Amino acid sequence: MTLGRETFQLNKTEYNDKLSRIINNHRANSLLIGEPLEFVLRSCRLTERWRKLASESEVQVRLRYQEIAGGRKVKMLSLERGQTKQLVGKAKLVSELYPTKRIATSASPEEKHYNAVKAAMRLGIKVQLKEYRDSVELPILCPISGLRIRKGVRTDVDHVGKTFSEIADTFLAEQGYFYTDITLCGPPTGKRFKDSELWRKWQDFHQEQARYALVIASANRSKGCDGYVTPDGLVGSFSAESPEDLSLDF
Numbered sequence: 001m002t003l004g005r006e007t008f009q010l011n012k013t014e015y016n017d018k019l020s021r022i023i024n025n026h027r028a029n030s031l032l033i034g035e036p037l038e039f040v041l042r043s044c045r046l047t048e049r050w051r052k053l054a055s056e057s058e059v060q061v062r063l064r065y066q067e068i069a070g071g072r073k074v075k076m077l078s079l080e081r082g083q084t085k086q087l088v089g090k091a092k093l094v095s096e097l098y099p100t101k102r103i104a105t106s107a108s109p110e111e112k113h114y115n116a117v118k119a120a121m122r123l124g125i126k127v128q129l130k131e132y133r134d135s136v137e138l139p140i141l142c143p144i145s146g147l148r149i150r151k152g153v154r155t156d157v158d159h160v161g162k163t164f165s166e167i168a169d170t171f172l173a174e175q176g177y178f179y180t181d182i183t184l185c186g187p188p189t190g191k192r193f194k195d196s197e198l199w200r201k202w203q204d205f206h207q208e209q210a211r212y213a214l215v216i217a218s219a220n221r222s223k224g225c226d227g228y229v230t231p232d233g234l235v236g237s238f239s240a241e242s243p244e245d246l247s248l249d250f
Contacts, residue, residue: 001141002097002098002135003046003096003098004046004097004098005042005069005098007042007046007097008043011029012094012098015094015097016090016094018039019039019040019043019090019093019094020090022036022039022040023075023076023077023090026063027063028063028064028065028075029062029063029064030062030063031060031061031062032060032061032062032063037061038078040061040088041059041061041224042166043055043093043097044088044093046097047097048096049092049096050079050088050093050178051082053079053086054079054083055129056081058081058082059079059080059081059082060078060079060080060081061077061078061079062078063075063076063077063078064077064078064082064085066074066087066089067140072231074085074087075091075094075211076090077090077199096148104221108146109238110179110180110235110236110237110238111235113179113180113182114179114180114230114235116184116191117179117182117184118165118168120184120191120192120193121163121168121194121202121206123190123191124192124193124199124202124203124206125202125203125206125207126209127208128203128206128210129157129212132157132183132207132212132214133155133157133214136151136214138151139151140214142214142215142216142219143160143213143215144158144215144216144219144220145215145216145219147216147219149214149215149216152219153216153217154216154217155214155217156213156214156215156216156217156220156221157212157213157214158212158214158215158217158220159211159212160211160212160213162209162210162211162222163228164210165228165230166228167205167206167209167210168206169203169230169234170209171201171202171205171206172234173234175198175201178235178236178237179234179235179236180235180236180237180238181236182195182198183195213217
């Protein structure tokens with residue numbers, strides 16, 4: 001829960017609207033009194049930037065015009081005590097009390113490598129998917145949407161029973177590898193395993209395990225991976241080995 005919500009029992013929109021009404025309902029240079037004054041002071045006391053002055057017993061809150069770029073003027077709250085003045089920007093005050101949640105967008109090296117290996121594994125069985133697609137005689141019914149698939153309809157080759165990710169994860173687990181153990185080689189658009197024998201084993205394993213269905217592309221995107229998620233422990237780690245894990249046989 002944000003500081004503003006916890007203190008005032010207002011969500012961000014409600015708080016912003018109330019603060020806007022206070023600013024809009026008072027003329028420039030006017031002095032806030034009563035409930036509007038207490039609301040603004042209480043808000044400022046919750047922040048690092050304005051807490052000290054807002055806590056002074058003789059502080060006043062007025063509305064002042066502040067010139068900004070282009071010669072425009074905007075009406076802003078101003079904390080004032082004697083010759084000391086601090087302008088309080090509405091947007092800044094709202095952001096202090098209702099901070100935006102920061103979402104991590106950068107993947108870890110392990111996650112990036114995991115995605116690269118999965119992409120390479122998918123590329124490695126592309127021929128198998130094409131062979132299946134070419135063997136299907138249209139029209140047929142899409143098993144996901146129930147709609148008829150005719151020539152010209154955008155389609156995907158979908159894995160039935162076991163998802164592609166599940167087959168890939170099973171293969172590496174049975175071979176005793178983490179994703180971080182796999183070294184890739186080749187051009188950016190044609191990566192493959194550096195270990196050519198392991199690469200052939202993967203293609204053979206997928207050929208044996210995979211079952212397919214031709215489906216409408218949009219329906220397949222909506223379905224996703226049927227809830228399957230790669231176990232975290234299978235991704236692996238690039239971090240240095242613990243001294244306890246190192247071999248001491250010299």
